Amino acid sequence: MKRYRNGEVWDFEHEVAVAANRPVILGLDGGTTSTVCICMPVMPSSDSLPDPLPVLARAIAGCSNHNSVGETAARETLEQVMADALSKSGSNRSAVRAVCLAVSGVNHPTDQQRILTWLREMFPSHVKLYVQNDAVAALASGTMGKLHGCVLIAGTGTIAYGFTEDGREARAAGAGPVLGDWGSGYGIAAQALTAVIRAHDGRGPHTMLKSAILQTLNLSSADELIGWTYADPSWARIAALVPVVVSCAEAGDEVANKILKEAVQELALSVKAVVQRLGLCGEDGKNSFPLVMVGGVLEANQRWDIGREVMDFISKEYPGALAIRPKVEPAVGAALLAWNEFMKEYLQEAYRR
Amino acid sequence: MKRYRNGEVWDFEHEVAVAANRPVILGLDGGTTSTVCICMPVMPSSDSLPDPLPVLARAIAGCSNHNSVGETAARETLEQVMADALSKSGSNRSAVRAVCLAVSGVNHPTDQQRILTWLREMFPSHVKLYVQNDAVAALASGTMGKLHGCVLIAGTGTIAYGFTEDGREARAAGAGPVLGDWGSGYGIAAQALTAVIRAHDGRGPHTMLKSAILQTLNLSSADELIGWTYADPSWARIAALVPVVVSCAEAGDEVANKILKEAVQELALSVKAVVQRLGLCGEDGKNSFPLVMVGGVLEANQRWDIGREVMDFISKEYPGALAIRPKVEPAVGAALLAWNEFMKEYLQEAYRR
Structure with a gap:
């Protein structure tokens, strides 16, 4: 990953010729060892997903758990990896429709709110933003973006996380x-x-x-x-x-x-x-x-x-x-989740008009 | 505690008029939060101990666990606290007959040997040196210096440590x-x-x-x-x-x-x-x-x-x-242990002559 000085992260947006203004989605999986960002095009319908999925770019960076590396470093890493993924896919922030940021260390609504606040500063106001615990990306990687069911993660740590179809959620373990x-x-x-x-x-x-x-x-x-x-x-x-x-x-x-x-x-x-x-x-x-x-x-x-x-x-x-057993990685799960939620809200808004 | 620059730790030995060349013993208890050094006179017989014990000086310093602060800092702290105790009691290294250094983090004969090596450089060759896990000082604080029986320590951590009268030893727990x-x-x-x-x-x-x-x-x-x-x-x-x-x-x-x-x-x-x-x-x-x-x-x-x-x-x-339930602190136990072992070896040597 390239290292930019403060403020230079988004310089590529002026430098490169941006491809057709194709709307895109970002999905991030931020674990304790690495952070992966996936850029996908907005797909027209959620009824049947293309196989393989049309991934435009994949970028990788270090740890983005704020408990582990601190707030500033976590934010820098997340911003950088999103810029890298957009740059690699020949796109920019104006093409982004939704972002799902699933990071470890999100244990409380206050964690979620803090991350949402600075994510909001980074994107235009119409962009849909979702911040979740990284377990949620793992769930979505198995359900192809649907927030329904339960995920059990057991690696170095363990957590169980679940959602009902009407949006209630619960977790167990994951306390280190x-x-x-x-x-x-x-x-x-x-x-x-x-x-x-x-x-x-x-x-x-x-x-x-x-x-x-x-x-x-x-x-x-x-x-x-x-x-x-x-x-x-x-x-x-x-x-x-x-x-x-x-x-x-x-x-x-x-x-x-x-x-x-x-x-x-x-x-x-x-x-x-x-x-x-x-x-x-x-x-x-x-x-x-x-x-x-x-x-x-x-x-x-x-x-x-x-x-x-x-x-x-x-x-x-x-x-x-x-x-x-998921066939795609959690960052793809996060992207599918962002896309799914975006489509739901988009259709609801279209219905209201 | 005064802070000396390198090599100045023992300067007091030339500066102060040293009291009657009364032989002394040092006992040290080095835990994970603080290190205590006690200076006691060599008492003539071990049959009955005076009450209260004739403590000449007590000095205190920070952590001396080499696992926690590193080898160099641990050594500096131990050297400093011994110099302080000797200085306070108007004595110097030539009066020392035996030292018992009981520090946490001594879990293996190699730990013991490393500490003995640099302790040896600090004192004349006739001085008896004993290096033990800090649990041993706690045992000696209850047995008034005799290495016999079992000690159970349960504070932040826990360890059980025991000795037979013929010098075999064993421990359980204490592994963090x-x-x-x-x-x-x-x-x-x-x-x-x-x-x-x-x-x-x-x-x-x-x-x-x-x-x-x-x-x-x-x-x-x-x-x-x-x-x-x-x-x-x-x-x-x-x-x-x-x-x-x-x-x-x-x-x-x-x-x-x-x-x-x-x-x-x-x-x-x-x-x-x-x-x-x-x-x-x-x-x-x-x-x-x-x-x-x-x-x-x-x-x-x-x-x-x-x-x-x-x-x-x-x-x-x-x-x-x-x-x-001991009535004296572990550093006094370490001093009594040093004194006890010194008397045993002294009597054995006298017998051989």
Whole structure:
């Protein structure tokens, strides 16, 4: 990504010859490691989507979580990545009809309002703006832009997020490792590290996690795990141990199996909490609804398949849950969401005239 | 504390008239918030200790945990606080017979060796040097310098540490919040915060912890807890919520009671692991041994007394466990330990001559 000095971000709008004034949509997915922006043309109808989707440009930048990098840096990153995507697609801000910005760290209406305020300054007043938690983009990537159903994300962190067709929303988990996201990759790996320490100091049963983890980290004793753990506060570095836990569980280690089974229950519980609060399953518990499943923890294609176990758990309670593994990335989900919402409002306005 | 430029730390040794060349001992307790150094005269016999103990000087400085502030800063702080204590007591390094440096962050023989190496450069070669984890100073503060028995510390963090009379040692827990120190103040408070989030998003039962914690932190909704939690990485800030959990448990809240009961079991389990591994209780499990109990979590003088519950738990298994609440601070324990070890080696050398 190019770096511009203050104010130069949008200079390309005067420099390049802008292609036919084709209306476009921007979708952004801002996670804790990177931010992706997708530019798509406004498609005439939402009845059937073209396959493949007509993506005009894709731009990528660093972290845009304001909790992690601060307000100013987050804003700069988001502005830059949108400018890059528009520039790459030979378009500019006057062609934009709607923007959906789905970023991690949006946990409260005040977060949403703060981002909307400065996003408003950036675009003409007729542009439709939507600010959401990044989980919402993941949901939309499975439902092709429709805000209906539940998404379960389990990567380094975990969250369940859902919407009813009439716009009510609910979430569960997603509060980070200190606040009990035990089904996350970080949660699974931290439990495994804890089991190693407990086996080592006599508080817990023997487990093959000890030799497997020490070997993976190239450490010679469990005491050295303490120094390793606190040397770097990155949650992703700890979560990277999940495959070791899965291997030990597959090899029959009881401690590793217990950790994974508890993670499955935790993940299923998050989905259940959202489904119950929104009544997605209907009064008889049998209504069908999309359940989008995303993230490294749910994608392990090994014998011990966490995603499948979670789905089995949920299907028993809610036979109408339709598991969806998205085929497009979350930023495309965000763009489809912006387009969907834009079309809805556009048609409503046309109807009123 | 005065701040000296490099190399000036020991200047006072030439500047002040040094009192009678009375042999002295230094004891240091280096925790994660502060470092205390005590200077005591060498007492002639270890049979009966004078009451009060003849403390010549006490100096205090900041954090000296090398994991937290780095090697150089830790060394500077330790050197400075020793110089201050000697200067205050009108003494100097030539009068020192033994030093016990008990600092947090000593988890491995390599940590110990690194600190010993630079401590060696600071003192004449005949000075006896001992480097220990800070838990050892807490044990010695209860046993008046003898390395025998078990200490349980539960403040922001928790650790159990024990020694047999013939010098074997063992520890349990003390691996920090990521690695499962669930009985610590941080562990108790993090479980309570988690319970609030789970009650709020429908994953857990209702609990009065929610209103109690939100009121204490001056927040209006549970969603705001996420921002509060990650705004500051200090473990002590989270652990400060323990009294709120105790109050809710006393008022009959089931969730708070469960958290405290589990913490009691975790703390007792740490002690049990150390006692078992060292055989402190003898073969019939009834031998007597000192059990020193230290730290804010164990000192709550409320109706829900965590320390008493832990002791009840341990007494059932080990009727010979003698609970001790130290009357002197850990730095005095470190000084007594240095003095004790020095006397032992001194008598052995005298015997050989």
